[in-house]
Each structure stands twice: as C-alpha cells, then as structure tokens.
Amino acid sequence: MGKDVLTGTYFLTGNEACAAGALAAGCRFFAGYPITPSSEIAERMSIRLPQVGGVYIQMEDEIASMAAILGASWAGAKSMTATSGPGISLMLENIGLGVMTETPCVVVNVMRGGPSTGLPTLVGQADVMQARWGSHGDYEIIALSPSSPQEAFDYTIRAFNLAETWRVPVILLMDEVVGHMRERVVIPERKDIKVANRPGPGEPPGKFKAFKPKKDLIPEMPVAGQGYAIHVTGLTHDERGYPAIEWEAQEKLVYRLVKKIRLNSAKIASWEETGVEGAEIILISYGVSTRICRAVREIAREKGVNLGLFRLEVIWPFPEKRVQELATRIKAFVTVEINYGQIALEVERCVAGKCITQLVGHGGGTVHDPQKVLEAVEEIAS
Amino acid sequence: MIEPQILDHPKDLLLRKERIPHIWCPGCGLGSVLSALVDALKSSGLDFKNVAVVSGIGCTGRAAGYLNLDSFHTTHGRAIPYATGLKLANPDLTVIVFSGDGDLAAIGGNHLIHAARRNVDIKVICVNNFNYGMTGGQGGPTTPRLARTTTTIYGNTEKPFNLVHLMAACGAPYVARWTSAHPHYMKIAMGEMLKKDGFSFLEVIAPCPTNFGRRNKLREIKLLQRFLEQAILEAQPDIAKADIELDSPILCGKFVDLERPSYLAALKETVSAKVKVYDFRGDGRVPLEEAPVKPAAAKAPGKPAEVPSERPIIQRPVQIKLAGLGGQGIGLCGLIIGRAAAIFDHNQAVYTQEYSPEARGGASASSIIIASGQIHTPYVTEPDIMVIMAQGAYNKYQKDVRPGSRLIIDKDLVRPKDLPDSVQIQAIPSTRLAEELGQKVVANIVILGFFTALVPHISLAAMQKALKGSIPKGTEELNLRAFETGYNYGKKMQEEEAV
Numbered sequence: 001m002g003k004d005v006l007t008g009t010y011f012l013t014g015n016e017a018c019a020a021g022a023l024a025a026g027c028r029f030f031a032g033y034p035i036t037p038s039s040e041i042a043e044r045m046s047i048r049l050p051q052v053g054g055v056y057i058q059m060e061d062e063i064a065s066m067a068a069i070l071g072a073s074w075a076g077a078k079s080m081t082a083t084s085g086p087g088i089s090l091m092l093e094n095i096g097l098g099v100m101t102e103t104p105c106v107v108v109n110v111m112r113g114g115p116s117t118g119l120p121t122l123v124g125q126a127d128v129m130q131a132r133w134g135s136h137g138d139y140e141i142i143a144l145s146p147s148s149p150q151e152a153f154d155y156t157i158r159a160f161n162l163a164e165t166w167r168v169p170v171i172l173l174m175d176e177v178v179g180h181m182r183e184r185v186v187i188p189e190r191k192d193i194k195v196a197n198r199p200g201p202g203e204p205p206g207k208f209k210a211f212k213p214k215k216d217l218i219p220e221m222p223v224a225g226q227g228y229a230i231h232v233t234g235l236t237h238d239e240r241g242y243p244a245i246e247w248e249a250q251e252k253l254v255y256r257l258v259k260k261i262r263l264n265s266a267k268i269a270s271w272e273e274t275g276v277e278g279a280e281i282i283l284i285s286y287g288v289s290t291r292i293c294r295a296v297r298e299i300a301r302e303k304g305v306n307l308g309l310f311r312l313e314v315i316w317p318f319p320e321k322r323v324q325e326l327a328t329r330i331k332a333f334v335t336v337e338i339n340y341g342q343i344a345l346e347v348e349r350c351v352a353g354k355c356i357t358q359l360v361g362h363g364g365g366t367v368h369d370p371q372k373v374l375e376a377v378e379e380i381a382s
Numbered sequence: 383m384i385e386p387q388i389l390d391h392p393k394d395l396l397l398r399k400e401r402i403p404h405i406w407c408p409g410c411g412l413g414s415v416l417s418a419l420v421d422a423l424k425s426s427g428l429d430f431k432n433v434a435v436v437s438g439i440g441c442t443g444r445a446a447g448y449l450n451l452d453s454f455h456t457t458h459g460r461a462i463p464y465a466t467g468l469k470l471a472n473p474d475l476t477v478i479v480f481s482g483d484g485d486l487a488a489i490g491g492n493h494l495i496h497a498a499r500r501n502v503d504i505k506v507i508c509v510n511n512f513n514y515g516m517t518g519g520q521g522g523p524t525t526p527r528l529a530r531t532t533t534t535i536y537g538n539t540e541k542p543f544n545l546v547h548l549m550a551a552c553g554a555p556y557v558a559r560w561t562s563a564h565p566h567y568m569k570i571a572m573g574e575m576l577k578k579d580g581f582s583f584l585e586v587i588a589p590c591p592t593n594f595g596r597r598n599k600l601r602e603i604k605l606l607q608r609f610l611e612q613a614i615l616e617a618q619p620d621i622a623k624a625d626i627e628l629d630s631p632i633l634c635g636k637f638v639d640l641e642r643p644s645y646l647a648a649l650k651e652t653v654s655a656k657v658k659v660y661d662f663r664g665d666g667r668v669p670l671e672e673a674p675v676k677p678a679a680a681k682a683p684g685k686p687a688e689v690p691s692e693r694p695i696i697q698r699p700v701q702i703k704l705a706g707l708g709g710q711g712i713g714l715c716g717l718i719i720g721r722a723a724a725i726f727d728h729n730q731a732v733y734t735q736e737y738s739p740e741a742r743g744g745a746s747a748s749s750i751i752i753a754s755g756q757i758h759t760p761y762v763t764e765p766d767i768m769v770i771m772a773q774g775a776y777n778k779y780q781k782d783v784r785p786g787s788r789l790i791i792d793k794d795l796v797r798p799k800d801l802p803d804s805v806q807i808q809a810i811p812s813t814r815l816a817e818e819l820g821q822k823v824v825a826n827i828v829i830l831g832f833f834t835a836l837v838p839h840i841s842l843a844a845m846q847k848a849l850k851g852s853i854p855k856g857t858e859e860l861n862l863r864a865f866e867t868g869y870n871y872g873k874k875m876q877e878e879e880a881v
C-alpha cells in the first residue's frame with residue numbers, strides 16, 4: 001500500500017502537482033477522458049490511485065466522466081475529473097446536475113486557446129465566464145486559478161475543501177502554461193495539510209430531510225448505503241429531494257443555491273494584494289497572467305510608476321466589495337487576461353465608473369508581452 | 383362499529399408511498415416492470431440499504447423516484463456513467479439502472495455500449511416503449527420500421543436497434559428480453575441479474591399505449607394481446623433473429639448468460655499484485671497503512687539537504703535553452719538542470735518544453751530560467767546560454783542565438799554558421815565520447831557534464847544529486863561516467879584557455 005501524501009521537495013509540472021494535491025485532499029476517484037493539455041493529470045491519477053486503493057477509470061467521453069464523478073460523490077467519494085477545451089464544454093450539462101443536486105466534486109479545466117479545437121497545445125484564459133455560467137439555468141459556482149505548480153498543488157486541496165464545505169462542483173481554472181511548466185513544489189507532511197469533509201446527516205433516517213438547509217444554507221449530506229433512502233434529482237425538488245414542479249419550489253431552491261454562495265462569499269472569495277496601498281493604478285489578473293503582471297510591476301517601479309497588483313486566487317465568487325472599495329481611491333484598474341474581456345467586464349461592473357477601467361487582452365497561444373501591459377499603464381499614468 | 387383497518391400492501395416497503403399515485407398512464411407497462419423489480423428485490427435476500435437505483439430522463443426515468451431506496455434521477459442518457467461512479471466508489475452497493483430506450487440507446491448509446499464492454503457490475507433494465515413517451519410520442523432508435531409516431535407520420539424509414547443483439551456484441555455477460563406481459567419471467571431474469579457479478583441487461587418491451595399504441599392501432603388491450611399471442615418464448619433463443627418489426631413475433635428469453643470477470647474483478651486480477659493493494663474503492667475506505675517515515679534521502683524527488691554552501695547566487699534570471707532531435711534526450715538534460723537548481727541549490731527554476739507536433743521525432747527544445755529571486759515570466763525570450771546537439775536543431779533555433787551569449791554544441795554534429803562574433807562557442811564531441819563509453823544514448827549526459835564545468839549557475843554537487851535521482855536504476859554507473867567525462871573535458875578546456 002502506497003502513501004497518499006508523498007512529502008518532499010519536487011520539480012513538478014502544474015498538472016503533476018494538481019494530481020498530488022488531489023490525493024492529499026483525499027480524492028480516491030477519478031474519471032476522465034484524454035485531452036491536451038490536461039492528460040498528464042489523468043496519467044498521474046491512473047498510476048497513483050491504485051497505489052492507495054482508489055479507482056481511476058477512463059470513460060468513453062467527458063459527459064460520462066462528469067456523470068461518473070457525481071455518482072461517486074454520492075457514494076461517499078471525493079472525486080475529480082480533468083479536461084480542457086471542448087472537453088469542458090461537454091461536461092457542462094452534468095456540472096449543472098452537480099449544482100442542482102449540491103454534489104461536492106472537483107473539475108479541473110486546463111485552459112487552452114479556443115473557441116472549438118482552437119490551440120490544443122497552447123495557453124488560453126477564455127473559459128472564465130463559461131466556468132461561471134456555462135451550464136443552463138441560474139446558479140453560482142466556485143472557481144480558483146493557480147499561477148504556479150506549487151499553487152496547483154495547494155489550490156487543488158482548497159478546491160476539494162471548498163467543494164465539501166459548500167456542496168458545489170468546484171472548478172480549478174488552470175491554464176496550459178501553469179499545467180505544463182515545472183517549478184519547485186513542496187509537499188508538506190500529511191498532518192500539516194488541512195482537509196475538510198462534507199457535513200454528514202445529524203439525524204437518523206425517518207425524520208431527516210436530505211435537502212433541508214442547515215448551517216450557512218448548506219444541507220447535511222447522507223450518501224448511498226447509509227440507510228437514508230435518499231432521492232436525488234436534477235428536477236426542481238423540495239427539502240425531501242422529491243420533484244416539485246412549481247414556481248414556489250423553484251424560487252425556494254434556486255434562490256438558496258445562489259444565496260449559499262453569494263451570502264457566504266466573504267468566506268469563499270480570496271485574493272492577494274501586492275503594493276496596492278498608495279498605488280495609483282492596480283493591475284488585476286489571475287493564473288499565468290499574474291506572473292506577467294509581476295514582471296510589469298518590476299519594470300514600472302524602475303520607471304517610478306507606482307503599480308499595485310490584485311491577484312484573484314478565487315475567481316468566483318468575485319471579490320466585489322474589495323474592488324468597489326479600491327475603485328474609490330485609485331485612478332485605474334487594468335485587467336490583464338488571455339481573452340478579450342471577461343473578468344474585465346466584471347471589474348467594470350463593480351467599479352461602476354468610480355475609476356478608469358482598462359483591458360489588456362490577448363487572443364491566446366502565448367502570454368502577454370510585459371511591454372504591452374506597461375504601455376497601457378503608462379498611457380493612463382500620463 | 384368496527385374501524386376499518388388499513389394494512390400495508392406487501393410491496394409498500396419498497397415504494398415511496400407518499401409519491402404514489404405515479405405519473406404513468408393507465409395501461410402503461412411501466413407499472414408491471416416496476417412491480418416485477420420490487421418482487422425480485424424482495425426475494426433476493428439483499429439488504430435494501432445497499433441497493434441503489436439510477437434513472438435517466440423520460441417516463442421510465444421516473445421509476446427511481448418511486449422506489450424507497452437510494453435513488454438517483456440524473457440527466458438524459460447519463461444514468462449508466464453515473465451508476466458506474468456509484469458502484470466503483472462503493473462496491474458494496476447493488477446498482478440498478480432503470481431507464482428507457484431513448485435514454486439508454488439514443489442519447490446514452492455511447493455509455494451503454496462501453497459499460498457492456500467494460501463489464502462494470504451494474505444491472506440495466508431498459509424499458510423499450512418504441513418511442514419518446516414523455517415528450518408526446520416522437521420516433522426513436524427503437525421505433526419499428528413503418529411505425530407511425532409524431533415525427534414519422536409517413537411511417538418510420540429507419541432500421542431500429544436490436545438491443546439484445548447489440549449488448550451481446552459488446553460483451554455483456556447477461557442479456558435477456560421479456561415483455562411487460564410476462565411479469566413472472568421478468569422477475570426471474572431480474573433475480574438472476576441481481577446475483578450476477580457483471581454488466582447485465584434486460585430489455586422489457588412495453589410499448590406506450592398513449593402515444594405509440596394510439597397511432598399504430600394498438601390500444602391497451604390489443605397491445606397486451608399482441609404480446610401474449612406473438613411473443614416467442616424460447617429456452618435458447620437465437621439472438622440474430624431478435625429483430626423487432628411492427629407485426630413480427632417478438633423473440634423473448636435469455637440470450638446470454640456467461641462468466642466474464644467484472645471491471646473490478648479484472649482490476650484486482652491485473653493490478654493488485656503490482657501495487658500490493660487488494661481492494662479498490664473510490665470512497666476512501668481502503669485503510670492506508672502509515673508507512674514508516676524514512677530519513678530524508680539525498681535524491682530527487684525527495685527532501686533536499688540543507689542549503690549548500692556552494693549555492694550559486696544568481697541576481698538576474700539566467701535563461702537557458704536546450705535543443706536537439708527527438709531521442710537525443712535533451713529534455714532530460716533540462717529537467718536535471720532544473721531539479722539541481724530548484725531542489726538542491728535552493729534557487730528558483732522554471733522549466734518549459736515546446737509542445738508542438740515537431741516534438742515527435744523532429745527538432746525540439748526545452749527551456750530553463752534560473753534565479754535566486756522570483757521568476758515571473760515563464761518563457762525564455764532571450765537565452766543567455768544555448769545548448770544544441772544536432773544540426774537540424776541548430777537550423778531551427780539559430781534565430782534565438784543572441785550576441786554575447788554562450789553556445790554549447792556537439793562538435794561533430796553541429797556546424798555553426800552566420801553567428802555574431804560576440805557569441806562564445808564551446809564545443810565537445812559528446813556523441814563520440816559517449817560512443818567510446820559504449821553507449822551513444824548518454825551523449826546528453828556527457829554534454830550535461832560539460833555544461834556543468836563551464837556554467838557557474840548550478841553547483842556541481844546539486845547537479846550530481848539531481849542526476850542520480852533522474853536516471854533509471856541500473857544505468858547509474860554509465861551515466862555517472864558520462865557526466866564525469868563531459869565535466870573533465872570542460873575543466874581541461876577551461877584550464878587550457880586560461881593558460
């Protein structure tokens with residue numbers, strides 16, 4: 001029997017670190033379908049899971065992969081899948097089922113250039129709005145974005161903990177650069193890794209209602225085989241989980257699914273501020289693009305421009321309040337992302353005209369040229 | 383007066399009473415199928431706590447919701463992969479998929495054939511009503527030829543699936559077919575499926591009287607009559623003759639019942655001995671032994687020793703690019719340099735590799751950036767050092783060689799041309815030296831040793847440790863000799879230059 005946490009210092013790709021993080025978080029079920037640039041995660045899981053008594057299964061497509069991790073979660077597993085590009089589009093249907101049935105699981109999307117087949121081997125960051133609302137219907141979700149292999153390890157654990165705590169599929173929005181680049185990754189000892197588990201049923205079968213909200217609007221979760229005779233449906237349902245095809249039930253359920261994330265966003269949202277105090281202009285970014293922003297800050301500092309950096313660790317829910325607050329004190333927010341304006345629109349919405357908002361977009365295939373970002377900053381500064 | 387006493391119906395235990403009456407139409411066969419399943423479960427001896435039912439979408443898909451078991455009403459067509467997840471996460475569960483033909487064979491067809499091939503132990507009850515009942519009776523993959531539905535009003539032109547034949551061809555170890563007019567046989571088949579370790583498939587013909595029957599002159603009673611009169615019950619029916627035509631007899635019976643290791647059994651058979659783990663389940667209930675904590679070993683991957691005294695301090699990030707042809711192992715060199723710097727020298731290192739179609743056989747490159755402080759941009763844009771092992775790679779990457787940079791090449795395999803004078807060229811016959819050592823494949827390690835002798839950014843100790851941890855067992859001696867050969871060549875060259 002192998003160990004689930006291989007404590008040590010390594011030189012890993014983001015994809016390898018992600019797989020290591022999943023195991024450390026307690027993931028024992030992975031269902032997936034090969035797709036560039038995420039396949040190394042599946043490969044690694046196929047080696048590691050059997051060593052710790054877990055199950056790796058390669059499904060016939062991404063639709064099946066997503067369905068399988070939902071089923072596994074309801075049998076008590078911490079489950080994950082990983083994909084990219086067209087694969088994430090195929091998963092959206094069952095991500096919706098996961099949201100509606102409040103099923104904890106982790107979906108890794110190693111973003112590549114799109115739309116369609118796009119740039120299979122090269123970077124993109126254009127699935128950000130899709131992560132938020134890609135499945136039909138109204139909902140809120142959690143998405144995180146690592147900017148280094150070390151963060152790929154750390155955030156995968158966070159993703160599992162968030163999924164278990166808030167009972168929602170959590171999307172790890174990695175990108176091709178972070179997925180494929182190697183850097184030092186330190187895997188701590190098992191006892192130093194914080195792991196959260198879903199709240200189990202507090203009452204015996206009979207009276208217990210599987211979808212009755214408890215603390216923080218989260219219902220307690222029994223799983224198959226515990227004797228609760230649960231009913232789990234993607235139809236609008238009541239607190240017992242039974243279909244309720246009427247607007248009152250819809251309002252009660254869907255509003256709660258939205259509120260459980262929105263009202264708790266202070267506990268979920270997470271970001272890193274660098275040099276924000278006293279800054280005139282703040283770069284806002286995530287994933288690999290934040291690395292470029294750090295390089296830009298260094299050049300700008302040499303030129304005497306006081307530039308802050310606001311890095312989104314958790315992208316959804318968005319740190320609305322903090323962005324609003326900062327907008328009243330600065331001249332401009334400059335969003336740097338590998339798409340033509342997704343988070344930039346969210347920033348614009350929050351800022352609501354209180355400062356300048358500017359996008360430095362990119363079509364994908366490579367990272368931003370720091371010089372281009374700097375030019376945008378200098379134009380605003382002058 | 384005596385109060386009337388309301389007794390529980392014998393099937394009540396397994397039904398969610400509060401959800402009855404069900405939504406199915408009068409005369410629909412679905413009720414008999416559900417009833418047969420309840421009977422089969424009651425005589426199975428199974429602990430109902432460990433029985434789960436999964437449905438997709440449609441009239442049949444509602445069955446899960448009426449059973450007082452752990453029940454899952456999923457998305458259209460996806461019951462089988464969902465059930466696969468349930469079963470593999472908790473193999474103690476008996477997992478039944480109860481769904482319709484449109485759900486399982488049309489939108490879910492891909493899942494159906496793969497589940498049968500894979501032989502995951504799930505029991506699939508496919509109720510074939512010849513059309514899409516819930517949406518008003520449209521044609522589907524099981525609609526008989528010439529039958530009228532709301533979308534085949536001139537008569538269906540497509541050939542329908544012969545589902546039992548399909549399942550047998552995919553390798554399902556248990557395949558049977560009955561009609562809703564055969565509750566007794568259905569129950570027997572379901573009982574057998576519940577005992578089977580493997581993918582089992584039961585097709586129940588139960589045409590939808592409301593939609594299909596009405597349009598094809600087969601009202602409730604007539605439908606039942608047709609089944610009872612026209613069903614052919616055979617002990618060993620010929621699966622090739624199981625096609626269903628609008629007026630043809632319907633061949634029923636058990637078509638396949640054989641032994642084949644289920645998915646989990648095959649997993650144990652093939653993998654257990656190799657990983658020394660004898661149970662696999664997704665729910666994490668296979669106990670992990672606490673392996674004894676070994677003292678930090680000085681190999682990569684592993685725990686690095688203290689910060690080495692000879693750690694090179696690199697103020698400004700150094701960009702290194704290595705290029706060669708597929709098979710020369712240039713990627714491994716990059717990896718070793720990265721490991722040496724990041725793990726053993728306690729510096730920062732970022733390694734990237736070109737992922738392009740050329741990576742398979744053609745010229746390819748890997749890049750490393752090393753610094754003592756943070757490294758932001760991941761890509762090498764202006765290499766300070768380039769290592770090139772083949773002419774093809776030189777031709778492709780010559781454009782990246784900058785004035786004032788260092789170029790390390792294989793002396794025999796690369797002829798540099800059109801370079802600025804300021805480029806410092808350092809050459810070693812690495813392939814020839816490797817051949818002299820007996821193995822051409824270690825040319826990359828020879829050039830790595832040479833690189834280590836000349837480039838001050840990575841310590842020798844770190845490089846040696848990284849090398850040891852990065853090569854296959856049994857090749858250590860050869861690789862270390864190759865490294866030493868290259869290193870000594872480089873040192874000698876430096877001394878000669880100094881003279």
Ligand code: SF4
Nearest residue numbers: 406407410441515590
């Ligand atoms: S529509 Fe057809 S299949 Fe559906 S319940 Fe009515 S009779 Fe049965």
